[in-house]
Amino acid sequence: MNWWTKSKDFLQETQAEMKKVTFPTRDEVVATTVVVVITSIVFAVYLYAADFLIQKGYQGLVGVFGS
Secondary structure, rough: OOOHHHHHHHHHHHHHOOOOOOOHHHHHHHHHHHHHHHHHHHHHHHOOOOHHHHHHHHHHHHHHOOO
């Protein structure tokens, strides 16, 4: 099988597979986008709080034991 035949077969198979693809509706895209934004905000707040607590804990330990 030469490269021309392989390329032709590949494009035909790709076209057949693309006919099976379903794309999300606008409502589905909006809903998943909202979930991603809310999840990102929740994780950002959590990581900020964790960083703040770790920083204060480290400063407390340095204050107690000195540098």
